[in-house]
Amino acid sequence: MEVVLLPTPEDCGRVVADAVAGSVLAALAGGGPVVLGLATGSSPLLAYRELLRRHREEGLSFTGVQAFLLDEYVGLPAGHPESYREVIRRELTDALGLDPAVVHGPDGSAADPLAAARDYERRLLAAGPVAVQVLGIGANGHLGFNEPGSSLASRTRVKTLTEQTRRDNARFFGGDVDAVPRHVLTQGLGTILGAEHLVLVATGEGKAAAVAAAVEGPLTASCPASVLQLHPHATVVVDEAAGSGLARAAHYRYVLGHKLADQGW
Ligand code: GLP
Numbered sequence: 486m487e488v489v490l491l492p493t494p495e496d497c498g499r500v501v502a503d504a505v506a507g508s509v510l511a512a513l514a515g516g517g518p519v520v521l522g523l524a525t526g527s528s529p530l531l532a533y534r535e536l537l538r539r540h541r542e543e544g545l546s547f548t549g550v551q552a553f554l555l556d557e558y559v560g561l562p563a564g565h566p567e568s569y570r571e572v573i574r575r576e577l578t579d580a581l582g583l584d585p586a587v588v589h590g591p592d593g594s595a596a597d598p599l600a601a602a603r604d605y606e607r608r609l610l611a612a613g614p615v616a617v618q619v620l621g622i623g624a625n626g627h628l629g630f631n632e633p634g635s636s637l638a639s640r641t642r643v644k645t646l647t648e649q650t651r652r653d654n655a656r657f658f659g660g661d662v663d664a665v666p667r668h669v670l671t672q673g674l675g676t677i678l679g680a681e682h683l684v685l686v687a688t689g690e691g692k693a694a695a696v697a698a699a700v701e702g703p704l705t706a707s708c709p710a711s712v713l714q715l716h717p718h719a720t721v722v723v724d725e726a727a728g729s730g731l732a733r734a735a736h737y738r739y740v741l742g743h744k745l746a747d748q749g750w
Contacts, residue, residue, distance in 0.1 A: 486719040487750070488700055488737040490728045494688040497722045498531025501619065504684045504720055504750040505536060506545055508617035519550045522618030522677075523577065524629070525569045528686050529619050533577045540581050547581045553609050554590035555620070555629040556671035559643065563594045567657050591641065591670035598643050602670050606641035609676065618680035622687050625649055626695045626708035630671035635709045639673030674712045683719040684750075685710065687727040696723055697730030720750050 491497050505521070512519040523529075539545040554569050561568045566575075570590040578588045589608060595601035609615070625633055625647065632647050646654075651665040658664035677683065687696050699710035700721055713719040728734055 489722045490737045494724050497686055497724050498535045500722050501532035501686050502535035505617050508682050512616040520613050520615045521550050521552045522615040522680050523552050524555050524619045524621050525572045526621040528621035537580050551587040557591040557593035558666040559593045559598045559668035560666045602642045615680035617682040620685040622695050622710045626710045628709045630669040631674050631709040633707050637712050638675040640676050641672050644669050683716050686722045688724040690726040692727040693730040696727050
């Protein structure tokens, strides 16, 4: 995996935008339908703002792109402002000109969430592979909503959130932990590994331990994000604070400073 250690969150946003734009353009040039894997949460927001700027000012086109979300809360009615499908429309896809019909997410409002999980996995496999999957990381190392203990081979399914994740996410629900659903639908770790390129972004000291465990710790279900170690094309983009627990930081900086001209992300 490539670890890109950068001074500021804004620098991280630019590199993630580069990686996403590069993969989308390469896939569009290949002629096929392009599937973009999107994450919600605060980590990718600067990257999304940068993609929006390029779309507005530089004509970066997302025509022909379909988007698939990583995860969704169970039990929020369709159209709830904090459902991830609404969040991603608000933060990114509407302004990119993507029709809501090509922005897919697991149906958290379905009467049968177990069936909704199976259905989402099927739809994703039929449309995929995902050209590039944007990822954040939870403070406990979760990926999507795959909490510690999740099978490294898991597929899209229903999961129960840890109380830590519910507390972390209460800020999106007016600080009310009780308003944060207990159950979620999430792509499994095995599903996520099916994307052609994984780009994980993390900023701030609160993510330092999780990033270090994911990148330099053992491959273990106890740190779901360590599954990136199994992927042949994974890019981890972190600012100095989120990278402060990395033992090989000097080496990552050295590698970054000596990239070949055409190496890309
Ligand atoms: C959330 C999401 C994840 C996200 C993570 C980190 O609960 N389900 O997809 O990556 O937690 O969130 P943030 O980027 O806001 O720190």
